[in-house]
Amino acid sequence: MNLTLKNLNKIAVLGTGNVGQAIAKALSSKNYNVTIGTRDVSQTMAKDKPDNMGNLPISIMLKENTNINLSTFQEAIVDADLIVLAVGGSNVFSVLDLAGPIQAETVVIDITNPLDFSKGFPPSLFTDSTESLAEKIQSKYPHIKLVKSLNTMANSIMLTPDVLKDQGSNFICGNDSGAKEIVKELFVTFGWDKTSIIDLGDLSGSRGMEMILPLWIKIFQSILILK
Numbered sequence: 525m526n527l528t529l530k531n532l533n534k535i536a537v538l539g540t541g542n543v544g545q546a547i548a549k550a551l552s553s554k555n556y557n558v559t560i561g562t563r564d565v566s567q568t569m570a571k572d573k574p575d576n577m578g579n580l581p582i583s584i585m586l587k588e589n590t591n592i593n594l595s596t597f598q599e600a601i602v603d604a605d606l607i608v609l610a611v612g613g614s615n616v617f618s619v620l621d622l623a624g625p626i627q628a629e630t631v632v633i634d635i636t637n638p639l640d641f642s643k644g645f646p647p648s649l650f651t652d653s654t655e656s657l658a659e660k661i662q663s664k665y666p667h668i669k670l671v672k673s674l675n676t677m678a679n680s681i682m683l684t685p686d687v688l689k690d691q692g693s694n695f696i697c698g699n700d701s702g703a704k705e706i707v708k709e710l711f712v713t714f715g716w717d718k719t720s721i722i723d724l725g726d727l728s729g730s731r732g733m734e735m736i737l738p739l740w741i742k743i744f745q746s747i748l749i750l751k
């Protein structure tokens with residue numbers, strides 16, 4: 525069945541971090557059937573304290589949002605109409621391996637960034653300017669319809685753009701125009717103005733979207749320092 529906004533129901537959000545939590549909460553507030561994927565449900569639920577960055581564990585969020593499910597990456601994608609990739613860039617391929625086969629033609633929104641923290645902060649990128657992480661994912665999984673978006677903004681804005689006075693730019697790109705249109709329509713239902721959604725064309729547009737991160741991090745750092 526071709527995905528439309530009308531038949532969109534089950535959404536798998538792969539990732540239990542800040543991004544996965546924010547996206548899952550927003551989607552669930554619009555009554556989508558949301559399942560978050562993790563490696564090990566009982567280990568994840570056993571974490572009940574903020575991590576060393578102060579991020580709240582998902583167990584707390586799930587207690588307040590009982591309509592959101594948590595399952596393994598593999599179970600989460602079963603019959604999913606839409607998949608959202610919300611894990612660190614360096615873990616994307618392990619997570620996709622754990623998830624197992626994704627149904628052909630599934631629309632996958634990729635929010636990840638190819639950040640390399642191996643030398644500490646600020647991170648560098650582990651990709652070069654000729655092939656983005658999104659392109660690497662699409663090339664390994666040619667049967668899915670990958671749409672890159674939301675990776676250039678804070679998770680507190682992604683599906684709640686009304687918190688901004690000026691929405692700025694929400695970049696999007698992907699090789700399948702139909703998949704992109706559905707994702708754009710979905711964004712509009714969350715308050716994104718059509719004129720703020722900037723379509724960069726095919727997936728090669730994701731190179732710039734990912735390369736913006738070093739600048740994004742510098743700005744973020746300078747705001748924190750100024751505070």
Ligand SMILES: NC(=O)c1ccc[n+]([C@@H]2O[C@H](COP(=O)([O-])OP(=O)(O)OC[C@H]3O[C@@H](n4cnc5c(N)ncnc54)[C@H](OP(=O)(O)O)[C@@H]3O)[C@@H](O)[C@H]2O)c1
Pocket residue numbers: 538539540541542543544561562563564568609610611612613615618619635636637638639674675676677678679680
């Ligand atoms: N933070 C933001 O506001 C923001 C903004 C724009 C884009 N992004 C991008 O969004 C993505 C998600 O960010 P985040 O901060 O929410 O993610 P995160 O906390 O780094 O990712 C958490 C997820 O990664 C999984 N994971 C960790 N190590 C793993 C490993 N070795 N193998 C397999 N899975 C592993 C965890 O699995 P378990 O659940 O099993 O622990 C968890 O589901 C990143 O690519 C980030 O660059 C973030």
